Amino acid sequence: MSDLTLYTPSGVLAQSQPLKRAAKRLSTLGFDVTIDESALARHQRFAGDDDERLAALHRVATSAPAVALATRGGYGLTRLLDRIDWALLGRSVEQGTRWVGLSDLTALQLGLLAHTKQISWAGPLACEDFGRSDADGGVDEITRDCFLEAMDGSLEAVGFRTEVGFDGLEARGTLWGGNLAVLCSLLGTPHFPRIKGGILFLEDVNEHPYRIERMLLQLWQAGVLDAQKAVILGQFTGWKKSPLDRGYNFKSCVQALRDRMQVPLLTGLPFGHVPTKVCLPIGAKTELLVEGRDVFVAWGHVGPGGHDHHHHGGHEGHGHGDHDHSHDHGH
Amino acid sequence: MSDLTLYTPSGVLAQSQPLKRAAKRLSTLGFDVTIDESALARHQRFAGDDDERLAALHRVATSAPAVALATRGGYGLTRLLDRIDWALLGRSVEQGTRWVGLSDLTALQLGLLAHTKQISWAGPLACEDFGRSDADGGVDEITRDCFLEAMDGSLEAVGFRTEVGFDGLEARGTLWGGNLAVLCSLLGTPHFPRIKGGILFLEDVNEHPYRIERMLLQLWQAGVLDAQKAVILGQFTGWKKSPLDRGYNFKSCVQALRDRMQVPLLTGLPFGHVPTKVCLPIGAKTELLVEGRDVFVAWGHVGPGGHDHHHHGGHEGHGHGDHDHSHDHGH
Incomplete structure (x- = not known):
C-alpha cells in the first residue's frame, strides 16, 4: 500500500471538510494517507506563515512518501522559492516520491526541475479533485483513474x-x-x-x-x-x-x-x-x-x-x- | 503654441465623446491639437488591427509633434513591440517629442528606453484625464498643471x-x-x-x-x-x-x-x-x-x-x- 501525504504549501484551507473527504476517498482508493500537521494551519491567506509552510514542505520531503499530494493551490510558494532545500526535495524524488498538483504548485515543480532536474507530476489537488462532495459532483472518474495509474507507475x-x-x-x-x-x-x-x-x-x-x-x-x-x-x-x-x-x-x-x-x-x-x-x-x-x-x-x-x-x-x-x-x- | 497629437496605440475607444472633449480641453490649454486618423479605428478590442496601430505609431513619430499623447491604454502594444521602428521613435524624441501616457503605454516607454535610451513621460492619458465630463469630475487640477509644466519643460x-x-x-x-x-x-x-x-x-x-x-x-x-x-x-x-x-x-x-x-x-x-x-x-x-x-x-x-x-x-x-x-x- 502506497503511503500518501496531504500537505498545504500555499493558500489556507477555508474548511476542513474537503480535506477529510479527500483523505477518506484516497484511503478507499488504497493509499495509506497521512495529513501533515500543518495542513489546516492559518496565517492570513496562507496555510501558516512562511516558516510553517516551509517546514511542512521539508517535513514531507524528509519523510519521502510515495505520493506528496497538495491539498490546494492558491498563492504562497513564490514566497518560499528562495528558501526551499531543493536538494532535499530532489532526494525525496530519488527515494520514490511523486510530488503532485497544479496551479500554484507549478512554482514548486518548475523550481524542482530547474534546480535538480527531477520529475514531478502535474495532476490533481486533493481538496478540489478528491474532496468534492457527491452533491457537488464527487470525484471525476478519469481524473481518479489517471491519477491512480500515474501513481502506480503504469501510466505511460x-x-x-x-x-x-x-x-x-x-x-x-x-x-x-x-x-x-x-x-x-x-x-x-x-x-x-x-x-x-x-x-x-x-x-x-x-x-x-x-x-x-x-x-x-x-x-x-x-x-x-x-x-x-x-x-x-x-x-x-x-x-x-x-x-x-x-x-x-x-x-x-x-x-x-x-x-x-x-x-x-x-x-x-x-x-x-x-x-x-x-x-x-x-x-x-x-x-x-x-x-x-x-x-x-x-x-x-x-x-x-x-x-x-x-x-x-x-x-x-x-x-x-x-x-x-x-x-x-x-x- | 506646442503641437500635440492624440493617437490610440492599444485598446479601442468605445466612444468618441471623451476624445472630442479631451481635444477641446487641450486646445483651450494652449495646444495645437491633431487627432491621428486612426485614433477611433476599431478591430476587436483594439484601435485598429496591428498594422493600423503600428502605422499610427510610426506616423506620429515621423511628424514628431511636441507632445504625443495616447488617448487610452488597455492592451495592444505588446503585439507591436517586435515591429516598432525604435530608431524612428528615438529620432522623434531627439526632435523634441514628449511621448506621454501610462498603463499599457509602459510597454512603449520601457521599450524606447531599452532600445534607444531616450526619455519619455509617465503621465496622463487623454480620454481618462482630459476627456472626463464635468458631471464625472472634469479635469484634475494637479494632473493638468503638472502635465502643462512637464510639457513646457519647467517641471523639474x-x-x-x-x-x-x-x-x-x-x-x-x-x-x-x-x-x-x-x-x-x-x-x-x-x-x-x-x-x-x-x-x-x-x-x-x-x-x-x-x-x-x-x-x-x-x-x-x-x-x-x-x-x-x-x-x-x-x-x-x-x-x-x-x-x-x-x-x-x-x-x-x-x-x-x-x-x-x-x-x-x-x-x-x-x-x-x-x-x-x-x-x-x-x-x-x-x-x-x-x-x-x-x-x-x-x-x-x-x-x-x-x-x-x-x-x-x-x-x-x-x-x-x-x-x-x-x-x-x-x-
Whole structure:
C-alpha cells in the first residue's frame, strides 16, 4: 500500500471538510494517507506563515512518501522559492516520491526541475479533485483513474483530440509546464527551468484571453516558445467576457500566437482548472504524436529514481482521449 | 503654441465623446491639437488591427509633434513591440517629442528606453484625464498643471508624502518604471531596460495584493529590485478583497517585500490609475531626497534632445506634494 501525504504549501484551507473527504476517498482508493500537521494551519491567506509552510514542505520531503499530494493551490510558494532545500526535495524524488498538483504548485515543480532536474507530476489537488462532495459532483472518474495509474507507475501516455491541421506531427523532448501565470512569474528568476527542445504545456484560470495572450507573447518574445518542439494549451477557464472585446476571444489569442510562432501550438489538452484532468510527468522525456486529430503524449515508464520497474505495456495511445470531447470550450 | 497629437496605440475607444472633449480641453490649454486618423479605428478590442496601430505609431513619430499623447491604454502594444521602428521613435524624441501616457503605454516607454535610451513621460492619458465630463469630475487640477509644466519643460521635481522611516534618504539614478504588470510582461524580453542603480516607480490597477506581491517578488528574485537605489510604489487601486484574505492586504504585500529587499521601498507616489497623477520622466537622471516624510524626486530640466534651454529654477521641491495627502489608500 502506497503511503500518501496531504500537505498545504500555499493558500489556507477555508474548511476542513474537503480535506477529510479527500483523505477518506484516497484511503478507499488504497493509499495509506497521512495529513501533515500543518495542513489546516492559518496565517492570513496562507496555510501558516512562511516558516510553517516551509517546514511542512521539508517535513514531507524528509519523510519521502510515495505520493506528496497538495491539498490546494492558491498563492504562497513564490514566497518560499528562495528558501526551499531543493536538494532535499530532489532526494525525496530519488527515494520514490511523486510530488503532485497544479496551479500554484507549478512554482514548486518548475523550481524542482530547474534546480535538480527531477520529475514531478502535474495532476490533481486533493481538496478540489478528491474532496468534492457527491452533491457537488464527487470525484471525476478519469481524473481518479489517471491519477491512480500515474501513481502506480503504469501510466505511460495520455491522449486527447486537437484541432485539424497537425496530422503527422512528431516531436520528442522534455515535457514541462503548468500554470501559465505561475510559470511566467518565474521568468528571469533562478527558478525558471531552461528547457530547450521541450514540449511545453500550459493552462490557467480566471485570466482574460488578452492577459493569456500577453503572457504567451512574453514567453515568445523571451525566446521560450520557439525554443520548444511544440506548445500544448490545456484548459483556460473562468474568465469573463468584456463589452470591449468586440469579438476578441481565446481563439483570437491563439491565432495571434500562431501568426508569430515557428513551432506548433496545439489546443485541447484535458488539463487545468477543470474536473477532468490527466496527470503529466514534468521533466520526463516525452514523445508527441498526432494522427488526424488525435494527439498522443507518451513518456514510457517513469518510476522512482534508482529503481528498476517493469515496463507496463499496452497503455501507449490508450490514454483518456475518448472522454475528452465533452470538454470543448469553443476554441 | 506646442503641437500635440492624440493617437490610440492599444485598446479601442468605445466612444468618441471623451476624445472630442479631451481635444477641446487641450486646445483651450494652449495646444495645437491633431487627432491621428486612426485614433477611433476599431478591430476587436483594439484601435485598429496591428498594422493600423503600428502605422499610427510610426506616423506620429515621423511628424514628431511636441507632445504625443495616447488617448487610452488597455492592451495592444505588446503585439507591436517586435515591429516598432525604435530608431524612428528615438529620432522623434531627439526632435523634441514628449511621448506621454501610462498603463499599457509602459510597454512603449520601457521599450524606447531599452532600445534607444531616450526619455519619455509617465503621465496622463487623454480620454481618462482630459476627456472626463464635468458631471464625472472634469479635469484634475494637479494632473493638468503638472502635465502643462512637464510639457513646457519647467517641471523639474515632484514631491509627495511617504511613511515614516525614510528621513534622510538620498539616492541618484535613472528614473524608470510604470505599470507593474506591463513592466513584468517585458521581463526576459529584448524590450526590458537593464537599468542598474536606478529609481524604479510602479503602479497598477485591478490587481489583488497577492498578485502585486507575486510580481514584485519576481522582480526581486530576478535581481531587478535590489539592483536599484530605491523603489517607489504609486497607487494600487481597483482590487477587491477576498474572504480568503483573512487580514492579508496591500500592507502585507509591502511588508513581504521589505522583509527581503536590500534597498528602500517607499510608498505614496501620486501616480497610477487615479485622478491625481504627476508626470515623471522615464529614463532621466534623477535625485531622490527624503526629509521627514516628504519625498522629493528631482531631475532638473529635461528638454528636447539637441536643444539648449534655460533652466527654470524655483520648482525644485515645490512639486505637488501639498495636495496628495487626501490620496491615502490605507497603506
